[in-house]
Amino acid sequence: MRKVTRRQLMNLLGACGVVGALSGLAIGLPALNHALPSERPVRDDRPYTIGGGVTVVPPPGARIDVTETRPAQDNGSVLFRLGPVRYLITVRQFDGTLQDAATRLRQRITGTSGYQVTGSELTITAVDGLEGRQGGYSGPGRGGRYAVFIADGHTIEVTVSGADLDLGHTLRVIDTSTRTLRYARERTE
Incomplete structure (x- = not known):
């Protein structure tokens, strides 16, 4: 089994951060839009x-x-x-x-x-x-x-x-x- 390098771990954390931010925007912005009165x-x-x-x-x-x-x-x-x-x-x-x-x-x-x-x-x-x-x-x-x-x-x-x-x-x-x-x-x- 290969050992996970620090660089790979940082890439994985960065990718997870990007996915989390995009998910937050995809869910958060529509929720905010619906919360504001029309x-x-x-x-x-x-x-x-x-x-x-x-x-x-x-x-x-x-x-x-x-x-x-x-x-x-x-x-x-x-x-x-x-x-x-x-x-x-x-x-x-x-x-x-x-x-x-x-x-x-x-x-x-x-x-x-x-x-x-x-x-x-x-x-x-x-x-x-x-x-x-x-x-x-x-x-x-x-x-x-x-x-x-x-x-x-x-x-x-x-x-x-x-x-x-x-x-x-x-x-x-x-x-x-x-x-x-x-x-x-x-x-x-």
């Missing part, structure tokens, strides 16, 4: 930057769902939750008309099995004059509202969904928040 409170007294120069003042009592919020320079999204009600705003680069954007959003909604657009589409205007289109939709056990705006090569899509009773309690504050949408044109010097 929703965080957000201030409702100042605008939240979504992306592409678009901001919105969150409704009172809203929480941000960090698992689905992606603020960015040119595009972005934010998911606010008011209890069980979802309030999602998405900003994307877009080259088309307001009618094109509204049609595209309606098609995405009705492309989900069981969902349909309800009622007529109306004009909506944000406080700084940003004009858009707004409508309603329904799905299995849920209702919702959508709005879409166009601002300098970007589409701003708003979707709200929840059970009818929950929506009845929150739509007023969500409508107020949606009307605070602003687009700030970037200045070049």
Whole structure:
């Protein structure tokens, strides 16, 4: 039988250390991720930057769902939750008309099995004059509202969904928040 050298023993201990560290990361990081809350409170007294120069003042009592919020320079999204009600705003680069954007959003909604657009589409205007289109939709056990705006090569899509009773309690504050949408044109010097 061969004798184990000090070098081999050190290599074995080093390999065990690497395996232990990787195992700790593989188990520890997901456990830490699950321990952190996915929703965080957000201030409702100042605008939240979504992306592409678009901001919105969150409704009172809203929480941000960090698992689905992606603020960015040119595009972005934010998911606010008011209890069980979802309030999602998405900003994307877009080259088309307001009618094109509204049609595209309606098609995405009705492309989900069981969902349909309800009622007529109306004009909506944000406080700084940003004009858009707004409508309603329904799905299995849920209702919702959508709005879409166009601002300098970007589409701003708003979707709200929840059970009818929950929506009845929150739509007023969500409508107020949606009307605070602003687009700030970037200045070049």
